[in-house]
Amino acid sequence: MQTKYLEIIKDIKTQLAKGILTTGSKLPSVRQLAQQFSCSKNTVIRAYNELEKEHLIFSIPKSGYYVVNKATQPSTQPQIIDFLSAGPDKRIMPYIEFQHCINQAIDTYKEELFSYNDQQGLSSLRVQLAKYLQGLQVFTNPERLFIVSGSQQALHLLASMPFPNGKHNILVEQPTYFGFIESVRLQQATTFGIDLTMEGIDLEQLEYIFRNNDIKFFYIVPRFHNPLGHSYTNDEKKRIVELAEKYNVYIVEDDFLGDLDPNTKSDPLFAYNPSGRVIYIKSFSKVFLPGLRVGVVVLPALMINDFSRYKFSADFNSSVLSQGALDIYLKSGMFNSHIKAIKELYSRKMNALQIACEALLPSHTFFTKPTSGFYLSIILPAHISAKQLVHLLHEKNIWMDDAARMFLPAYQQDHLIRLSISQVDEHLIEEGMKELVYCLSLLERHKNSYKNVHHLL
Numbered sequence: 069m070q071t072k073y074l075e076i077i078k079d080i081k082t083q084l085a086k087g088i089l090t091t092g093s094k095l096p097s098v099r100q101l102a103q104q105f106s107c108s109k110n111t112v113i114r115a116y117n118e119l120e121k122e123h124l125i126f127s128i129p130k131s132g133y134y135v136v137n138k139a140t141q142p143s144t145q146p147q148i149i150d151f152l153s154a155g156p157d158k159r160i161m162p163y164i165e166f167q168h169c170i171n172q173a174i175d176t177y178k179e180e181l182f183s184y185n186d187q188q189g190l191s192s193l194r195v196q197l198a199k200y201l202q203g204l205q206v207f208t209n210p211e212r213l214f215i216v217s218g219s220q221q222a223l224h225l226l227a228s229m230p231f232p233n234g235k236h237n238i239l240v241e242q243p244t245y246f247g248f249i250e251s252v253r254l255q256q257a258t259t260f261g262i263d264l265t266m267e268g269i270d271l272e273q274l275e276y277i278f279r280n281n282d283i284k285f286f287y288i289v290p291r292f293h294n295p296l297g298h299s300y301t302n303d304e305k306k307r308i309v310e311l312a313e314k315y316n317v318y319i320v321e322d323d324f325l326g327d328l329d330p331n332t333k334s335d336p337l338f339a340y341n342p343s344g345r346v347i348y349i350k351s352f353s354k355v356f357l358p359g360l361r362v363g364v365v366v367l368p369a370l371m372i373n374d375f376s377r378y379k380f381s382a383d384f385n386s387s388v389l390s391q392g393a394l395d396i397y398l399k400s401g402m403f404n405s406h407i408k409a410i411k412e413l414y415s416r417k418m419n420a421l422q423i424a425c426e427a428l429l430p431s432h433t434f435f436t437k438p439t440s441g442f443y444l445s446i447i448l449p450a451h452i453s454a455k456q457l458v459h460l461l462h463e464k465n466i467w468m469d470d471a472a473r474m475f476l477p478a479y480q481q482d483h484l485i486r487l488s489i490s491q492v493d494e495h496l497i498e499e500g501m502k503e504l505v506y507c508l509s510l511l512e513r514h515k516n517s518y519k520n521v522h523h524l525l
């Protein structure tokens with residue numbers, strides 16, 4: 069039976085993600101699982117075959133099924149500890165379930181696939197998303213939603229289009245998401261920065277910039293900031309929205325990881341002015357599938373026509389197949405249970421990373437302490453170059469990101485590295501941190517010279 073088959077796959081994947089089933093352990097026999105799920109042995113064999121295809125388990129004839137042990141798999145590839153990749157953890161992606169949604173979408177949206185479509189996005193998906201957004205404290209209606217080809221597209225279009233306040237410049241936190249820096253750079257938009265630390269931003273400075281710098285909008289990543297992992301308090305968010313209102317500045321709120329927030333009382337900035345001052349953007353790439361290229365933006369009614377023209381000139385409309393499949397996935401309730409599973413996984417990995425940082429990093433090195441999300445940053449001592457350290461680590465197959473590209477030219481610095489927990493294997497976090505500490509000590513002993521220490525690796 070189709071649903072039993074999916075249930076078994078999901079159950080095994082959840083046990084893998086939670087560490088209940090570990091590498092090398094034996095899975096229940098086909099007979100046991102058939103009894104447990106009240107289904108035929110064939111259904112269990114099909115589910116096991118599917119998990120085998122995904123390289124999560126393997127079978128030994130006449131013995132049974134086992135969890136793949138990556139360390140003992142014959143492989144010519146060196147082991148990489150990946151704190152760099154920022155896509156979702158592949159081990160918990162609902163690949164099979166989503167495959168069914170894609171197939172169903174081809175059928176359901178046949179007519180739409182044969183033609184160009186509503187620039188604003190499939191109306192049934194917008195209805196689903198308006199409901200989903202309520203859980204994130206974004207109360208709006210489907211008429212204000214625009215489906216975009218990834219939230220990056222919304223950012224790019226907003227940076228280029230005129231705003232109702234008639235102003236011209238953009239303000240960003242420093243550091244900020246590299247994709248937005250790149251977008252304003254390519255569009256040659258005049259961009260100001262405001263320093264962000266784990267203590268937040270200086271609200272007096274914000275007021276000064278809003279008052280004096282012809283700011284069209286303030287681009288802000290309010291939860292689990294990229295790259296710092298910082299989140300604002302509700303009071304700070306409220307104050308920022310009040311200042312925006314006072315000085316007729318728009319806010320572009322990039323809530324790319326809002327779904328992961330363990331604090332149910334945390335509001336988006338949107339909640340403090342739902343009528344149009346705050347433009348809310350939601351990505352599905354970090355918590356779901358980046359390859360879908362679907363994001364959503366909530367616009368003030370006043371901006372829908374202009375945004376429509378800019379969106380049309382970029383790509384007519386976003387992929388109907390992606391939109392349709394996401395619509396079916398949301399309707400089925402599978403998205404909500406998927407979010408529940410990943411919330412747990414990512415906060416566990418973030419916790420493991422912070423425990424390792426606390427235990428291993430030398431006292432003159434600081435690290436940020438996000439409550440969840442993907443990113444944590446390490447602030448290096450002033451005499452250590454982030455670029456050099458990242459290079460050294462790369463030689464040892466430990467991947468991390470030098471945060472230099474996340475700063476505007478006027479804010480450049482070379483002492484911040486970004487670690488992402490999304491794709492790193494949980495069991496390798498401590499080992500990766502030990503290597504970081506080792507490379508750091510080499511650089512300190514050899515006067516921060518990559519040339520001097522490279523041969524010691």
Ligand SMILES: Cc1ncc(COP(=O)(O)O)c(C=O)c1O
Binds near residue numbers: 220245351
């Ligand atoms: C803060 C932030 N916003 C937006 C994006 C773009 O995401 P999407 O895939 O939805 O375009 C990213 C991607 O890394 C990001 O880190």
